[in-house]
Amino acid sequence: MNEIMPGSPASDGERTETDALGSRRIDDAHYYGIQTVRAHENFSISGKTIADVPGFVASVIRIKQAAALANLAAGGLPKEIAEAIVAAGKFCLEDFEPSQFCVDIYHGGGGTAANMNVNEVLANRANEALTGHKGYDCVHPNTHVNMGQSTNDVIPSAMKLAVYGLLARLQGSGSTLVEALAAREAEFAGVIKLSRTCFQDALPITLGQQLSGYRHGFQRILRELAAAKDKCLHLPLGATAIGTEFGALAGYKAEIYAELRRITGLELEPDENFFDGLQNADQWISISGVLKALALSVAKMCADLRLMSSGPRAGLSEITLPAVQPGSSIMPGKTNPVIPEMAIQVYFRVLGNDATVTRACEGELDLNVWESIILNAVTESIVLLDRTIPLLVSKCIVGLTANETACRRAAEGSLALSTAIAAVFDYPKAGSVARFAAERGMLVKDAAVEMSLLSRQEAEELFEVSLFADPLRYQTVIQKYRLLAQQGVLGGAATE
Incomplete structure (x- = not known):
């Protein structure tokens, strides 16, 4: 033919x-x-x-x-x-x-x-x-x-070598993200904003502190990524078809690892047990799991950025993301958080790939035969993340700006500031202040003055919102006011 x-x-x-x-x-x-x-x-x-x-x-x-x-x-x-x-x-x-x-x-x-x-x-x-x-x-x-070879030991070994190189590149992209977040963390260290738990107003935090949570999470995942990469240095090469090394000449195994180390520059070692190396693919689950964790953390941060930038006139509008393209074919002046949205979609894909890897790693008997789809899924996840993260950095993170006035106004208006009353007096009294403020549409500090718990000067000092984001200052001021409360000299109110 x-x-x-x-x-x-x-x-x-x-x-x-x-x-x-x-x-x-x-x-x-x-x-x-x-x-x-x-x-x-x-x-x-x-x-x-x-x-x-x-x-x-x-x-x-x-x-x-x-x-x-x-x-x-x-x-x-x-x-x-x-x-x-x-x-x-x-x-x-x-x-x-x-x-x-x-x-x-x-x-x-x-x-x-x-x-x-x-x-x-x-x-x-x-x-x-x-x-x-x-x-x-x-x-x-x-x-x-x-x-001296079999498909059964060559292909999983080649997979590991390829993935090792891709993971090394991804580490570089992840490090760039960490560095960018660290720079913005320092820049926004003094920007007071409102934290939110369960989508409800909570205590003040700095934008820098919030970014530090993202940054540290990525640093932790990068350490896990390095450990995943190291798994790729142990190969089943030399196992031949089923792990017995049948068909390979005496001395072949030692020589092929010596030559492969020389060719690749990597410290490669044979698997401790070749039967394990051919039968079980669970190492790919752990590698894919780290990729999923990285993609999830990127998506979580991007979802937060979308919420924090919502508006700009009828949303949170705490931050402004760079406008990289028009956001509507019909509404002039609208821009969308397209880079975070792109990154979130990549997470969806990585999540699907992880599910594929998990099923493919089940295998049976003396060989896992699903390595082609494992290779496709794992490498696609790495490549997508390696391409996404630099775009996220250059087109979103480095150009992010803080709307400081809006951030501070929201922080000062939180009913959760009544936590300071609980720290100085007790929880029931703090609840009373919070209800008083909520029913009258007042700031918590104004309610405390109105209820004669604090003088205006005392309220301004105790409810300075930057205090809530600074543990050392907070502890000093709270201790001072607890002593004054015990002495019964705060705001002219008698303490019980």
Whole structure:
């Protein structure tokens, strides 16, 4: 059968390749071979291929290079073939052509099609270099490129290598967010605003303190992200098909880790138990869980920013977010919090990916075969977050401004300021002041004066809203007024 892949360039020649199911004619323009052609026919559903997953194909190639050198050292490969495989890998890494790695990310067989796609490309390139033409005259994709390996240990190992690199990039984006929040935290340290619990008025806080909560939460998640990244340094490579290392030569395992460390610059180690490494995928649940936590924290902050910027004339209007585009096709002058809304949608997607990973990690018996969808879900979450966070920083966080007058006015009007009365006198008396103020539409400090609990001067000092956000000042002033209350000299009121 004449086989020319859709969208591929025409070729002057063809070659015949054979596998266990028969023979096919392959357009000689392609480095991939018969098993890749079959996979393209069987699995082309998503429009996303293994080449679209950042770093994945490159990680498989590096494993193949390390395996060739390990098999050379172990006496399994002639030098000429080993060096040809390494050179083929170098060619593919330096002149990466995505169309040669065309297996859909949604494919069955535990990643066999992806592994064979790379095997075939490297074998045909190696043969081309050695003989002047494609075909498996010297280098075979299974016999030589896949020597000492199985899809079952190559694919999860390549997944970890790819995800390690992506997580490192995400750490950088997360650090940028932390730095931006820290800068705004310092800038808004003196901006007094009202906190809210259960969507109701609570005690005064500074905008800087509120931002510090976001900042510290992200710092904590970044530490968890670093721990998740470290999980990717332990590989099942060397396990071969089921964990018994069957098919690998003596000395191969030590050599492949030595070569892979050299090639990647990473401190890679074999899994403590290869059977665990092949059967169980729970590490991906923990990695995906950290991504979910990061996305959730971003979404929570963005939801708060939307609420705090609501209005501007009939909402909270505590802050103003940068206007990056018109907000309505019909209402002039309207702008929307589009960057936070974009980030929240990314959280929804990451949440869905996490659910996918959780189900895919269930597995069965001696191999988890759902690694393709795990790879797709985890890497998509990382890429989305890595792209979202810098936009959130540059188009929202750094341009955020505080509406200080509105913030202070809301803080001074909170009935929760009666908490100061409870600290000085007692809770029942504070409740009476709060009710008095609520029924008359008064400020709490004015109600305290009206009820003769405090003089005007005392009320102004005790209810200075910045006091509520400063624990050291608060403790000093409250202690002073508690002593005065015990002496019965506050506002001329007798204390009971």
